[in-house]
Amino acid sequence: MIFMTRLRKTAFPIIFAVFLTACDPMLSIEGSFWPAWIICILAGLMASMVLMWQLVRQRLAPYLGPPLLIVPSLWALCTFVIWLLFYST
Amino acid sequence: MENNDHFVNLKHRMKLGRIIGTLIVLGALVTGTLVWRINYQHPRTNDAMVRANIVGIAPQVSGRIVELHVEDNQYVKQGDLLYMIDPRPYQAKLAQARAELLVAEKEVDSRRASSGSAELAIERLEHQRAAAEAEVNRIEAEDEYLHSYLEQLKPLAEKQYVTADQLKQARSKYAASRAELADARAKELSARSAIEEAKSDSRRAVSLIAQVGNVNARIEAARAVVAAAELDVEYCSVLAPFDAYVTNLNTREGEYARIGTQMFALVDDRHWYAIANFKETYLQSIKPGQEAEVFLVGYPGKRYQGVVTGIGWANYPDNTKQQGVLPEVQRTLNWVILASRFPVRIEIHERDPEHPLRMGMTAFVTVLDRPADIPGVFPASEKGAGKAQIPQ
Numbered sequence: 357m358i359f360m361t362r363l364r365k366t367a368f369p370i371i372f373a374v375f376l377t378a379c380d381p382m383l384s385i386e387g388s389f390w391p392a393w394i395i396c397i398l399a400g401l402m403a404s405m406v407l408m409w410q411l412v413r414q415r416l417a418p419y420l421g422p423p424l425l426i427v428p429s430l431w432a433l434c435t436f437v438i439w440l441l442f443y444s445t
Numbered sequence: 446m447e448n449n450d451h452f453v454n455l456k457h458r459m460k461l462g463r464i465i466g467t468l469i470v471l472g473a474l475v476t477g478t479l480v481w482r483i484n485y486q487h488p489r490t491n492d493a494m495v496r497a498n499i500v501g502i503a504p505q506v507s508g509r510i511v512e513l514h515v516e517d518n519q520y521v522k523q524g525d526l527l528y529m530i531d532p533r534p535y536q537a538k539l540a541q542a543r544a545e546l547l548v549a550e551k552e553v554d555s556r557r558a559s560s561g562s563a564e565l566a567i568e569r570l571e572h573q574r575a576a577a578e579a580e581v582n583r584i585e586a587e588d589e590y591l592h593s594y595l596e597q598l599k600p601l602a603e604k605q606y607v608t609a610d611q612l613k614q615a616r617s618k619y620a621a622s623r624a625e626l627a628d629a630r631a632k633e634l635s636a637r638s639a640i641e642e643a644k645s646d647s648r649r650a651v652s653l654i655a656q657v658g659n660v661n662a663r664i665e666a667a668r669a670v671v672a673a674a675e676l677d678v679e680y681c682s683v684l685a686p687f688d689a690y691v692t693n694l695n696t697r698e699g700e701y702a703r704i705g706t707q708m709f710a711l712v713d714d715r716h717w718y719a720i721a722n723f724k725e726t727y728l729q730s731i732k733p734g735q736e737a738e739v740f741l742v743g744y745p746g747k748r749y750q751g752v753v754t755g756i757g758w759a760n761y762p763d764n765t766k767q768q769g770v771l772p773e774v775q776r777t778l779n780w781v782i783l784a785s786r787f788p789v790r791i792e793i794h795e796r797d798p799e800h801p802l803r804m805g806m807t808a809f810v811t812v813l814d815r816p817a818d819i820p821g822v823f824p825a826s827e828k829g830a831g832k833a834q835i836p837q
Binding site: 380381382384389391411415416417418419420421425426429430432433436437439440444 | 458459461462463465466467469470472473476477479480483489491740742745746807809811
């Protein structure tokens with residue numbers, strides 16, 4: 357419960373603040389256009405790092421399963437969720 | 446007691462950790478499948494651009510531009526005067542052609558009159574020939590009489606019933622009649638040949654009129670020259686063929702416009718398209734008539750509705766080349782082959798004066814798996830019979 361409260365207070369606002377205003381399928385940086393999947397991968401990486409940090413803080417990380425499976429899965433999950441939330445339509 | 450609590454807490458954490466770990470892996474698989482499915486059902490590409498039909502404006506007559514009514518990037522309506530070429534030489538040619546038409550008409554009238562007199566001459570010669578024929582008949586009758594008279598005198602002369610002088614006179618009259626007959630026949634022949642000659646002259650006169658049925662070729666040719674000259678005068682005023690934007694206009698009055706040389710271009714404002722180059726692997730999910738969403742990077746937050754009007758039928762793969770008459774086949778060991786891309790034409794129906802479309806804008810296109818519900822826009826037929834149209 358405390359974990360979810362903290363997650364809501366920290367990770368979600370960061371993600372929303374960055375992406376909620378940038379739902380266009382491309383990110384324009386000084387005339388260069390970046391595709392959505394690159395944004396999703398980078399955002400997914402950051403989100404998974406924050407989530408993993410929270411899991412470590414909650415001392416749940418050692419019990420999640422093999423890190424080689426869990427860490428890439430968390431990254432992929434975050435990437436796909438961000439894509440589904442902001443870029444699927 | 447404390448150890449027992451710690452143990453319970455650890456057990457609880459292990460259980461929660463296992464659940465979260467499983468959810469993470471399952472969630473990654475499920476969301477990944479969902480993403481793949483959405484991507485396949487709604488193909489999208491950023492290899493797209495806005496384009497319109499471009500028509501180069503070239504004069505159909507040569508000459509100096511005396512009036513230029515448009516500026517670069519100006520909007521023009523169908524029928525607006527774009528520029529005018531000095532019409533005076535063409536007006537003079539038109540006046541000359543009209544005069545030549547009059548001359549042709551008079552010439553034809555004169556030839557018709559000559560043909561009429563030739564007909565009269567034939568009639569006159571026919572009468573002469575008839576007279577000559579009658580003369581021949583008369584002389585033949587007289588000749589026959591003289592011949593029989595001479596034949597009657599001959600036995601009488603032998604018996605001395607008639608004098609030798611009478612016989613000689615009869616012979617002489619008969620000989621004179623024979624000569625007169627030969628002369629009359631010659632005159633008749635002469636009359637016949639004169640008729641033939643007059644008929645030939647008449648035919649020549651008729652062919653010179655050049656009348657075929659109700660059409661006179663000479664007058665029609667002169668009229669065609671007048672029509673061409675009128676067209677040339679008309680071509681001096683170059684009008685906008687449709688609603689469009691003037692583009693790449695870099696000249697002014699005084700420029701010598703050459704026939705067929707494009708001076709600037711018009712961007713057709715009636716139809717705007719997004720040409721999206723989709724990988725061949727997505728073509729199965731794209732059909733003409735489907736709705737598409739076009740996002741232009743120049744207008745963040747703005748999305749245009751479009752409809753797929755067709756998919757390119759031909760592509761020129763870069764591995765097919767030709768050296769002379771032989772195909773140039775490269776030695777290659779490509780294990781990874783990139784998908785070909787085919788241009789998909791999407792008509793953008795929506796117009797927004799705040800966000801005008803410009804050809805060449807970078808677009809991001811998503812084809813949706815539902816038919817477009819845009820009235821008046823019809824996809825091109827896959828069989829090539831139809832054409833995308835917006836009612837004007």
